Amino acid sequence: ELQLVESGGGLVQPGGSLRLSCAASGFTVSNNDMTWVRQAPGRGLEWVSVFDNYGNAIYADSVKARFTISRDNFKNTLDLQMNRLRAGDTAVYYCARRLGYGYGLDVWGQGTTVIVSS
């Protein structure tokens, strides 16, 4: 079974840091495009970042220079290091897989909640 499980969410103060992790099973993350998508409370979906199968990391402008996406091929995980967090980063963060160019996001995790508040 193809599965993604996120972890690492929680409550953090503005300006703080948090590291999210997404563990994959049933497939190899390095063979796919892996992405983070977030959803603020009561809002729609917002793409955050992608780490493609070529090793390229691309970010939304809203998180550029604050967030870093990475991949651990040994652990088969996708991570998101989030620094200088703001209230506007409060959301459920989903990791998702794309098989490759042209495909949609076909495997999603259950999401992990990040709350940025003092």
Add this chain to the structure above:
Amino acid sequence: DIQMTQSPSSVSASVGDRVTITCRASQGISSWLAWYQQKPGKAPKLLIFTSSSLQSGVPSRFSGSGSGTEFTLTISYLQPDDFATYYCQQYNTYPWTFGQGTKVEIK
């Protein structure tokens, strides 16, 4: 950034109805468009990719069409399990962008 605009924002429909949701892109995206279904508290589920390709396991009552800037998702015979929010997403250009969502509610 490419803006994705869905219409309507919500629709009330009955079981058995045909429902059509439109997604417009602010610039051409060829056929690089996906549709997702999301239920409250759950992750999105991929329905359609490359505008009209049905994801494996998705019922055939879901169909997609369009290219360039205008796309549609059609649910041909609405079932109780289909009441949810639907999102389009373009992946022609970074940043990938989603529509604001269309909520399909029970009439």
